[in-house]
Amino acid sequence: MLSERDLLTRVQRLTVTRLRVWVAQGWIKPVDERAQSYSEADLARAALICNLEDELGFAEEDVPVLLNLIDQIHGLRAELKGFVDALEDLPPDIRATVRMRITTKREG
Amino acid sequence: MAEDLYSVLGVAKTAKPEDITKAYRKLAKKLHPDLNPGDKAAEEKFKKITAAYGIVGDEEKRGRYDRGEIDASGQERPQQRYYREYAGGEEGARYRSTAGFEDIGAFSDLFGDLFGERGGMRGGASGRHFSMRGQDAQYRLDVGFLDAVNGTKTRITLPDGGTLDVTIPPGVTDGQVLRLKGKGTPGLGEGGPGDALIEISVKPHPVFEREGDDIVVEIPITIDEAVLGGKVEVPTISGRVFATVPPGSNTGQTLRLKGRGIKRGGKAGDQLVKLSVVMPERIDEDLKSFAETWRKSHRYDPRGKLKEQA
Secondary structure, three states, X not given: OEEHHHHHHHOOOOOHHHHXXXXXXXXXXXXXXXXXXXXXXXXXXXXXXXXHHHHOOOOHHHHHHXXXXXXXXXXXXXXXXXXXXXXXXXXXXXXXXXXXXXXXXXXX | OOOOHHHHHOOOOOOOHHHHHHHHHHHHHHHOHHHOOOOHHHHHHHHHHHHHHHHHOOHHHHXXXXXXXXOOXXXXXXXXXXXXXXXXXXXXXXXXXXXXXXXHHOOOOOOOOOOOHHHHHHHXXXXXXXXXXXXXXXXXEEEOHHHHHHOEEEEEEOOOOOEEEXXXXXXXXXXXEEEEOOOOOOOEOOOOOOOEEEEEEEOOOOXXXXXXXXXXXEEEEOHHHXXXXXXXXXXXXXXXXXXXXXXXXXXXXXXXXXXXXOEEOOEEOXXXXXXXXXXXOOOOHHHHHHHHHHHHXXXXXXXXXXXXXX
């Protein structure tokens, strides 16, 4: 588990104010909000937000839009992965049928 | 293989610092790994432009690079671990959103409830509480023409034996969908129930026709009513009224009965009465001899204009 201090030292350009605003906005969700403990994912997410605002020049009000889309994409990817994993367990002939149907659908 | 850093960013060697930043941002927005999860090629390009920008975007380093004191490689920054590396894992699970995916399975009996917020349930090792709004229920309802234009209250019986009271607003149109808040299937956790969606199908009427909020009716009149004028009884959507036919009326002429159409939203449409002159079933001797004498002295040509034009 990482502390607030860990995040501040490891992410360039991250400040206490920025981090606390982001937590208050719900952009970053500490593993334990009281104890202010964070995961590696939170750290990478903080670095991403710094990146979006500083290097890529997105405005602060753009960030929630981007995060929302990114979170949806990862939600979709996880769903899709679960779907593919579930298909993997099916008998081969059913898998072949599903594959064929998907291809047909795709071609419209 | 030292590639020219300016061409990596697509700028001239003489570009102004703000143009270099602009060029970098444009490329970076397109290539950022967290905006392209899973795309390796984009990541490689992103690293390249970021490394290039790290040098030519920095006034001091740019000077040293231009003077040949440093080369294009050596200066790469410590590797950043991108968010996407965590986003798919357990730690990223609480950020992943499946809100709004319900529609993906909406038309499937078997998979209908698989996607959306409750699809995320399996991340629940931390004992999080999941809520989801119930699904919308869809029904079809046949409504008579007069009930549709005037509005009514009706009750439909549901497949499970329950009933649903439906208020049909005046002027409802064919194919319109009424939404009854909270009358769909119950939700999960703190999620509220879904809505009932009722598609209205309006049956046609033998006499009345609808044009927006106006009602159109064709009314046959006699020859003498057409010549002399008079009062004729006309059906409207709210009962019978008398309309005044002016002397000299013709087939195709339209009378407008103000405010006798569909009333909704504080406004009312009109009823349009299309007149149609109808001969008596039998032409008797009186009418025949009248027409013969009348013709001799009052010949007129209603087709004059027609001949001019065609």
